[in-house]
Amino acid sequence: MVETMNKTWFLACQVQDVPENGGVCVKVKDQQIALFHFARRGEWYATQNECPHRQQMALSRGMIGSQGEEPKVACPFHKKTFSLKTGACLSGDVEAIKTYSVMVKDESVYIFLDSDEV
Amino acid sequence: MKIIIIGNGMVGYKFCEKLMAKNPQGIELIVFGEEIRPAYDRVHLSEFFSGKSAQDLEMAPATWYEEHGIKLYTGDPIMHLDCENKTVSSHAGITESYDYLVFATGSSAFVPPIPGVEKDGVFIYRTIEDLEMMRDWAPKAKKGAVIGGGLLGLEAAKAMIDLGVTDTHVIEFAPRLMPRQIDEAGSTLLQAKLESxxxxxxTSTNTLEITGSDKISGMRFQNDQVLDVDMLVISAGIKPRDELAKNAGLATGPRGGILVDSHMLTSDPHILAIGECALYEGMIYGLVAPGYEMAEVAIATLLGADKQFTGFDMSTKLKLIGIDVASFGDPFASDGEVRSIVLEDRNKGIYKRVNISADGKTLLGGILIGDAEQYNMLLQTCKNQVILPPNPEDIILGSRGGESEGGAGVLSLPDDAMICSCEAVSKGDICSHVLHGAENIEAIKKCTKAGTGCGGCVPMVKDIVNHTLKSQGIYVRNVICEHFDYSRQELLDLVHLHNLRSYDEVLSAHGHGDGCEVCKPLVASLIASLWNEMILDKGNDTAQDSNDRFLANIQKGGTYSVVPRIPGGEITPDKLIVIGEVAKEYNLYTKITGGQRIDLFGAHLTDLPAIWEKLIEAGFESGHAYGKALRTVKSCVGSTWCRFGLHDSVSFAIQIEERYRGIRAPHKIKGGVSGCIRECAEAQSKDFGIIATEKGWNLHVCGNGGSKPQHALLLASDIDSETCIRYIDRFLMFYIKTADPLTRTATWLNKLEGGIDYLRNVVVNDSLGLAEELESEMQKLVDNYVCEWKAAVENPEFRKRFSHFVNAPEEKDPTVDFEVLRDQKKAKAWS
Structure with a gap:
């Protein structure tokens, strides 16, 4: 782990643990974080796992894709979609989700979190 | 600004509604109505006798006025108007001052001064009260009469028939019926139809006296003819209600009506008049549409906008006792240059006349009797000066075969063509609302009010909605999403042709962008429908919807349900015990489904592979409850046990369910097999339903439960089992290849041009020469079947995906929570 001020790169898993163009759920203490490997674009994203619409721990099981240029994830429950970049809800009326930075180094995937969260 | 409206009829109400729609500031609105009810739909008054209640006819409930801050006095006519001090006082003694006063007092029935009109049993036809009195009297009446052979008189005659007084005479002073609207030939034909x-x-009959003591017993005419009647309705015309205006010193016409200018202003600059009480350029406009237009103009005048009334087209269409009668434009035009084309079919009772300009290019007006279907089109053609086709007779004869559609349809109308003249809604208005999501007539009525007045334009509005949707559909509806510019059917052909096997390949070859939750499951389903390979393979797992991705149905709280296949609903005690044991071990809620199998709810993602391992070991297979695929083939017990059963429906259901299990389709598919006509398997509510007959099976297709239930239609009868399967092969494959995404077979059939007959031609008569191909494609899918769950639990790579935490695979989701219900668990409610 590399300390950066009060933030930390948390080791989530290995690249091969995450399906291409899909997500997994990462356990961080009592928190659940959805981690996505957007292989088509060579990008990684992390967000909260809970969909704010009905408070379901499900975003990691959602389909990812794009709306225009914006990368997004669709909750499997009611297909609310959220930007993977900003967390904003793209399908209307639900509050935004939290997003986190992701780093891949030597086949390991890290998520940038507050030090007291890990 | 304080505005008082005298009169709460249709036009008076419309004035309030239109004014409120403009959301004016600082306006106080007071309405005095003479009738005890708030304004109601007088145009459809006769529907009161065919079952509509007074409430159905209401323009708006009394609360509407309240909600809009309008003070409404009903049953309280204004008795006195003081123009100088600008006040009015009512019968009940209320005095109110105004800045502006609007007369919307309408008209009353014109009652000719015939001795005896005061007798019991003589009615006028104007208000709901009149109708109520008629209704009370009618049961005692045997012979009726109506004075007046015009539009209102014939309406009243219809009311008499509705009231059961079928022996009714219509008495008209003029030599023919409806002299103001239709020509002589038209009158003659209409009369013949009414007599029939x-x-x-x-006709040409003048009533001299109404005879009887207190009660009417007969009528005496000018030629000393007499007629026995015990009920009479006078409906000979209208008389503007101008008495209050006249007494207050406002200018009125010699034969009644409050004089107004093109701004609806009377001779007093603070007083306006609209509707049937207003006299504009020597004319009283006795229809609703011009009255509404006057309301619009009056509001413009009050709000300082520039709008003028310049007369109004008196075209009209109505159904008189089941007979269409319409006239439009100038129905009588006959000056030397005008060409009239007349179609008269006495046999069918149809009369049509159109008047065409000398150069043959424009329509001036016309008359339609017996069949007025073309009225709206002709009216618009006339109003908008649409250039006529080279053979103008086509516009009334309709297309007589050949390629051309003769005249122009709604498509040829300009955007500013006025479709609903009551509410002043143009074609362009309707089109733009359709494009913004008002996709049916009800929605259009709601947002534009088109069709809510006289209702005459409704068929045309429907046409415009459909045409607009159709033209839109080509671009928007059928294209899958922003990532694929193809319809489902087109993409299926491309994927087939290029032998593509994964979502990513398809997106790279034929799409753009990075896909989405619409195209991913759709393409994944296409690939499965074409090749029937393991759906989680080749990276397709992340293109599947969550249910398909984890081979189970996601439920509230994030757990999954497990549904093993129980073909035909037949199960051994041993297998039942295994289901019970598995449910107990993993603490699952169990329920019998509507498809004769057992659903196990509340399984953690992490437990799914282990649960299925046990089920598979006991001989179960995936039930595909999570997929757009064959669900169940429901069966009744059939001839093996049932004393009525003709054939073994269970065996046949099992054979069919096992044949089509696992096949992916545009939507879920359900089947049923019944052993006799009693239909205990409810096969006619399924996508395909088979019912035993003495000679074989009847095959029904495209039935549907769900929100819009639809019975399956008979595709073939008395066929043997082998033929039945071949037809289902062809039917299902044809559906899979041509249906829009997420379209059940019922909806697919509803959209299929030619409907069930076309489908029967394709499937049974092989009209497209596709039968063999469809069968062999289906056979390939059948041959490729493997149980997905078996493949999943045996492959460590697939199996690895069934965990909640990637960094703690053995842990379950700790947020999953259950509640207890009737000794089982249930998912925690949504918060």
Missing amino acids: IGLHIL
Whole structure:
């Protein structure tokens, strides 16, 4: 782990643990974080796992894709979609989700979190 | 600004509604109505006798006025108007001052001064009260009469028939019926038609006296003829209600009506008049549409906008006792240059006349009797000066075969063509609302009010909605999403042709962008429908919807349900015990489904592979409850046990369910097999339903439960089992290849041009020469079947995906929570 001020790169898993163009759920203490490997674009994203619409721990099981240029994830429950970049809800009326930075180094995937969260 | 409206009829109400729609600031609105009810739909008054209640006819409930801050006094006519001090006082003694006063007092029935009109049993036809009195009297009446052979008189005659007084005479002073709207030939034909349904018509007849003591017993005419009647309705015309205006010193016409200018202003600059009480350029406009237009103009005048009334087209269409009668433009035009084309079919009772300009290019007006279907089109053609086709007779004869559609349809109308003249809604208005999501007539009525007045334009509005949707559909509806510019059917052909096997390949070859939750499951389903390979393979797992991705149905709280296949609903005690044991071990809620199998709810993602391992070991297979695929083939017990059963429906259901299990389709598919006509398997509510007959099976297709239930239609009868399967092969494959995404077979059939007959031609008569191909494609899918769950639990790579935490695979989701219900668990409710 590399300390950066009060933030930390948390080791989530290995690249091969995450399906291409899909997500997994990462356990961080009592928190659940959805981690996505957007292989088509060579990008990684992390967000909260809970969909704010009905408070379901499900975003990691959602389909990812794009709306225009914006990368997004669709909750499997009611297909609310959220930007993977900003967390904003793209399908209307639900509050935004939290997003986190992701780093891949030597086949390991890290998520940038507050030090007291890990 | 304080505005008082005298009169709460249709036009008075419309004035309030239109004014409120403009959301004016600082306006106080007071309405005085003479009738005890708030404004109601007088145009459809006769529907009161065919079952509509007074409430149904209401323009708006009394609360509407309240909600809009309008003070409404009903049953309280204004008795006095003081123009100088600008006040009015009512019968009940209320005095109110105004800045502006609007007369919307309408008209009353014109009652000719015939001795005896005061007798019991003599009615006028104007208000709901009149109708109520008629209704009370009618049961005692045997012979009726109506004075007046115009539009209102014939309406009243219809009311008499509705009231059961079928022996009714219509008495008209003029030599023919409806002299103001239709020509002589038209009158003659109309009279013949009315007589053929039992009405007696007396034209050129002047009533001299109504006889009887207190009660009417007969009528005496100018030629000393007499007629016995015990009920009479006078409906000979209208008389503007101008008495209050006249007494207050406002200018009125010699034969009644409050004089107004093109701004609806009377001779007093603070007083306006609209509707049937207003006299504009010597004319009283006795229809609703011009009255509404006057309301619009009056509001513009009050709000300082520039709008003028410049007369109004008196075209009209109505159904008189089941007979269409319409006239439009100038129905009588006959000056030397005008060409009239007349179609008269006495046999069918149809008369049509159109008047065409000398150069043959424009329509000036016309008359339609017996069949007025073309009225709206002709009216618009006339109003918008649409250039006529080279053979103008086509516009009334309709297309007589050949390629051309003769005249122009709604498509040829300009955007500013006025479709609903009551509410002043143009074609362009309707089109733009359709494009913004008002995709049916009800929605259009709601947002534009088109069709809510006289209702005459409704068929045309429907046409415009459909045409607009159709033209839109080509671009928007059928294209899958922003990532694929193809319809489902087109993409299926491309994927087939290029032998593509994964979502990513398809997106790279034929799409753009990075896909989405619409195209991913759709393409994944296409690939499965074409090749029937393991759906989680080749990276397709992340293109599947969550249910398909984890081979189970996601439920509230994030757990999954497990549904093993129980073909035909037949299960051994041993297998039942295994299901019970598995449910107990993993603490699952169990329920019998509507498809004769057992659903196990509340399984953690992490437990799914282990649960299925046990089920598979006991001989179960995936039930595909999570997929757009064959669900169940429901069966009744059939001839093996049932004393009525003709054939072994269970065996046949099992054979069929096992044949089509696992096949992916545009939507879920359900089947049923019944052993006799009693239909205990409810096969006719399924996508395909088979019912035993003495000689074989009847095959029904495209039935549907769900929100819009639809019975399956008979595709073939008395066929043997082998033929039945071949037809289902062809039917299902044809559906899979041509249906829009997420379209059940019922909806697919509804959209299929030619409907069930076309489908029967394709499937049974092989009209497209596709039968063999469809069968062999289906056979390939059948041959490729493997149980997905078996493949999943045996492959460590697939199996690895069934964990909640990637960094703690053995842990379950700790947020999953259950509640207890009737000794089982249930998911925690949504918060």
